[in-house]
Amino acid sequence: MQIKVDCPQCGGKIIFDEEIEVVRCPYCSSTNQISGKSGLPRFMFPPRWSFEESRHRFSTLLSSKKSLRLREKGLHLVYGPYWRTKGMVFHWALGKKHSISKIGTRSWDDAKELKTKHFDFTFPAYREPDLGLDTLGVRPAAIPLQLFHHSRLSGTELVLSPEVSLQEAVDHSNNFLTFGFSDRNLKVELEDTQLVGEVYSLVYFPFWVLEVGANGQNSLLIIDGVANVVRKSIWEQDFAAYFRETASSKWASNFGDLRLIPFTCPVCGWDLPFTPDSKTHICPTCTRAWAEHRGSYQEVDYHLVGLPDEFDKPIHYMPFWDLKTHIRTSQGVLKTKSDLRKLIPALPTGKGRGNGSDSIRFLIPAFRIKNLKSLSKLAHIFCLSPPSQKLRAKENLKKEIFQGVSLAGQEAEQLAQVVLISMVPKYHRRARNLLKDSEFESGRPRLVYYPFYRKGIYLREANSNHAIQFATVVLNSHS
Numbered sequence: 001m002q003i004k005v006d007c008p009q010c011g012g013k014i015i016f017d018e019e020i021e022v023v024r025c026p027y028c029s030s031t032n033q034i035s036g037k038s039g040l041p042r043f044m045f046p047p048r049w050s051f052e053e054s055r056h057r058f059s060t061l062l063s064s065k066k067s068l069r070l071r072e073k074g075l076h077l078v079y080g081p082y083w084r085t086k087g088m089v090f091h092w093a094l095g096k097k098h099s100i101s102k103i104g105t106r107s108w109d110d111a112k113e114l115k116t117k118h119f120d121f122t123f124p125a126y127r128e129p130d131l132g133l134d135t136l137g138v139r140p141a142a143i144p145l146q147l148f149h150h151s152r153l154s155g156t157e158l159v160l161s162p163e164v165s166l167q168e169a170v171d172h173s174n175n176f177l178t179f180g181f182s183d184r185n186l187k188v189e190l191e192d193t194q195l196v197g198e199v200y201s202l203v204y205f206p207f208w209v210l211e212v213g214a215n216g217q218n219s220l221l222i223i224d225g226v227a228n229v230v231r232k233s234i235w236e237q238d239f240a241a242y243f244r245e246t247a248s249s250k251w252a253s254n255f256g257d258l259r260l261i262p263f264t265c266p267v268c269g270w271d272l273p274f275t276p277d278s279k280t281h282i283c284p285t286c287t288r289a290w291a292e293h294r295g296s297y298q299e300v301d302y303h304l305v306g307l308p309d310e311f312d313k314p315i316h317y318m319p320f321w322d323l324k325t326h327i328r329t330s331q332g333v334l335k336t337k338s339d340l341r342k343l344i345p346a347l348p349t350g351k352g353r354g355n356g357s358d359s360i361r362f363l364i365p366a367f368r369i370k371n372l373k374s375l376s377k378l379a380h381i382f383c384l385s386p387p388s389q390k391l392r393a394k395e396n397l398k399k400e401i402f403q404g405v406s407l408a409g410q411e412a413e414q415l416a417q418v419v420l421i422s423m424v425p426k427y428h429r430r431a432r433n434l435l436k437d438s439e440f441e442s443g444r445p446r447l448v449y450y451p452f453y454r455k456g457i458y459l460r461e462a463n464s465n466h467a468i469q470f471a472t473v474v475l476n477s478h479s
């Protein structure tokens with residue numbers, strides 16, 4: 001989805017992808033942080049045609065169908081609000097899988113499958129009346145959206161109120177997360193679904209409502225204002241009656257506003273390095289890290305892992321969330337790595353340190369990885385055998401390359417649950433039972449940058465050589 005905003009410096013129109021955190025104006029080159037993305041932003045589709053254009057085209061249409069003897073009685077622009085839910089779905093299913101061997105014998109074997117998808121789901125946030133459009137389909141991906149604001153309206157439009165609350169929208173979306181994942185050959189005994197990085201927003205969609213009269217009766221044609229096709233015809237009804245009962249919303253004031261704030265370090269005033277898709281920015285001058293929160297910058301604590309001795313390859317600092325976790329199960333709380341062996345018998349407890357009393361920690365990649373299974377795999381290996389965390393001082397950072405943080409800290413815990421199941425052996429029935437009603441309790445996620453270098457088709461962590469395929473990683477687009 002692309003979003004269109006006005007540059008606060010020069011007023012030029014800036015169009016950017018919704019994943020972007022920092023934008024540069026193509027007209028005046030100023031850079032700005034986008035604030036308010038997580039606070040229920042509202043967007044609108046502008047109608048393809050203006051009011052005058054529409055009136056002209058619809059009256060031409062009516063006069064071409066003379067036999068119907070329809071006369072135009074009025075043209076109205078109506079905006080219907082739609083909820084949009086976006087995120088990444090990780091779905092684990094553990095159970096028995098039916099298979100037929102080459103010689104025709106049937107068997108049910110232990111199975112464990114991870115299914116993933118990008119989730120982009122829209123549905124009406126109004127209940128009444130029916131406008132004949134249940135989903136916006138791919139349109140949010142195809143047409144740039146504008147921020148919804150009353151100043152963009154002429155005042156003659158009817159804007160339907162959202163009646164479906166955020167909680168109802170969350171519940172409704174959750175019903176569709178695993179759509180298309182079912183597998184008749186898998187008897188599921190344990191499943192876990194996580195929607196990670198979810199963003200909820202409201203999108204106002206335009207409809208032209210053409211009121212026509214014939215034989216003393218009024219009827220309504222509801223026309224999609226973007227595709228310009230008739231969505232619904234309602235006979236023997238007039239506009240005022242059909243749109244009479246649109247309840248006003250009690251919680252409309254909870255919506256956030258998207259706006260642009262200057263992209264400079266709040267302490268030393270220098271421009272921050274331009275990494276458009278990062279949620280965290282490290283000021284090379286004073287070495288503090290910042291993340292936008294409700295319209296201003298908040299300092300983020302971070303750590304830099306050092307390099308092995310005499311390491312001289314060029315490196316990228318890749319961000320991870322380090323999460324200290326307790327797992328609450330029906331048979332007590334798992335706190336240490338040796339407790340965790342109840343779920344993962346093969347878990348090493350750490351070289352040399354090892355009395356098994358180390359706390360349970362998950363290291364979740366925070367940089368953008370295109371392939372969701374590669375993401376889960378890298379997190380798995382980092383948790384199973386964490387690389388050395390000998391830290392280096394935060395000095396001389398001007399030449400270092402920091403990759404962007406695209407996963408927020410709060411989302412790391414959901415991914416940790418995905419990773420935990422990835423580590424449980426598929427035949428381990430006791431672990432399945434233990435996991436069934438388990439709950440995670442994590443401390444504050446800690447941001448840690450590990451040094452990676454490129455070798456062949458891989459990016460490798462310099463201390464451990466843990467690798468991820470280079471092609472699946474989205475590196476900063478500097479400019």
Ligand SMILES: [Zn+2]
Nearest residue numbers: 007010025028
């Ligand atoms: Zn500008």
Ligand SMILES: [Zn+2]
Nearest residue numbers: 265268283286
């Ligand atoms: Zn600074």
